[in-house]
Each structure stands twice: as C-alpha cells, then as structure tokens.
Amino acid sequence: MATLSFSLLSDANPPHHLKAFKFLLYKNATSKPQYHIHHKLSFTFRFLHSTHLALLHKDQLAMDRVTNMVSERPVVIFSKSSCCMSHSIKTLFCDFGVNPSVHELDEIPRGRDIEQALSRLGCSPSVPAVFIAGELVGGANEVMTLHLNRSLIPMLKKAGALWV
Incomplete structure (x- = not known):
C-alpha cells in the first residue's frame, strides 16, 4: 500500500508542539487529501485548544477556591x-x-x-x-x-x- 507523507513544517510559524507531527495518507483515501486533513486538523486543534482552556479555567477556579477557603x-x-x-x-x-x-x-x-x-x-x-x-x-x-x-x-x- 503506497503512502504519501507531508509535514506541517511548511507552515510559516507552526506551534512548537506540531513540528514533530507527520501525517500519512493513503493515495486513494480521498481525491483532495489536503482539504480533508486541513479540516480534520483544524477541528482537532480547535477542540484540543478549547478543552485545554476549559481545564486551565477549572484548575484556576479550584486554586482560587482554595485561596479563598484558607483566608477565612x-x-x-x-x-x-x-x-x-x-x-x-x-x-x-x-x-x-x-x-x-x-x-x-x-x-x-x-x-x-x-x-x-x-x-x-x-x-x-x-x-x-x-x-x-x-x-x-x-x-x-x-x-x-x-x-x-x-x-x-x-x-x-x-x-x-x-x-x-
């Protein structure tokens, strides 16, 4: 099975955690692999980013709550x-x-x-x-x-x- 490999390194300033990623595509997976990958990646990164922000917010809320409780x-x-x-x-x-x-x-x-x-x-x-x-x-x-x-x-x- 032949594969086509490409990297996000061609992007001007990719985030540091994406530099090591390589994606493999099967030649006959889709007629427009770049669109397919871009769509999936942008959704995945948006989801991960929002999840990360939600976790940071949750952590900060818990830390703020501890701070308030210890000051009482x-x-x-x-x-x-x-x-x-x-x-x-x-x-x-x-x-x-x-x-x-x-x-x-x-x-x-x-x-x-x-x-x-x-x-x-x-x-x-x-x-x-x-x-x-x-x-x-x-x-x-x-x-x-x-x-x-x-x-x-x-x-x-x-x-x-x-x-x-």
Whole structure:
C-alpha cells in the first residue's frame, strides 16, 4: 500500500508542539487529501485548544477556591472523613483549643478539584492539608514534626488561633 507523507513544517510559524507531527495518507483515501486533513486538523486543534482552556479555567477556579477557603480562618484543614490521619490532626488542633475551619473534601461539591489543587501546591498525600495564617504548613508528617519540635504552639499563637 503506497503512502504519501507531508509535514506541517511548511507552515510559516507552526506551534512548537506540531513540528514533530507527520501525517500519512493513503493515495486513494480521498481525491483532495489536503482539504480533508486541513479540516480534520483544524477541528482537532480547535477542540484540543478549547478543552485545554476549559481545564486551565477549572484548575484556576479550584486554586482560587482554595485561596479563598484558607483566608477565612487562622487554621484551615482540608481532610477526608474516612482518613485516619486527618482525624488525628483535627483532634490535635481541637485538643489545643484551636477551632479550625475543616473542609471534608469527600463531602463538599468540587472536592476532587480542590484535592487536585492541593496536590499541585505540594501536598502529598493531598489530605490532611493544614494551612496556618494562610500559609501551607503541610500534611500530618509536617504538623507532627512541628508539634514534636515545640514550634506548632508558637505558630498558632502568632496566627491568632490560640490565646494562652
């Protein structure tokens, strides 16, 4: 079966991600292969571009939502109701007398999007994620390390979450 190959490199300024693409056509696929390919490519690229923009918009919305949520209280915890480490961290803060804002990601709308945004911020695993004074402290390991180093209480006092 004979094929005809051409490249988008002939275009004046193709996007960098298209430079490596080569397209093969079967000689008897259509009488006007360039039209066929141009139509399919333009549709595909428009679709991919709009999908990419929608995903960027969705990611930005989730990131904005996280930013708004962490600014509402001195201590904000993102957790899941079924996570034992999340439960331990919430209990630790409550035992200190801190009243954190707790967001259970498995119980709120768009919780999965928020969880992905937390992962992009560097939370691994994504829950529990603890913010103090609007800054990401980290997960259970980081919080427990701060507690054992005796630096968690001063941090909470400085944030206005404790009055002792």
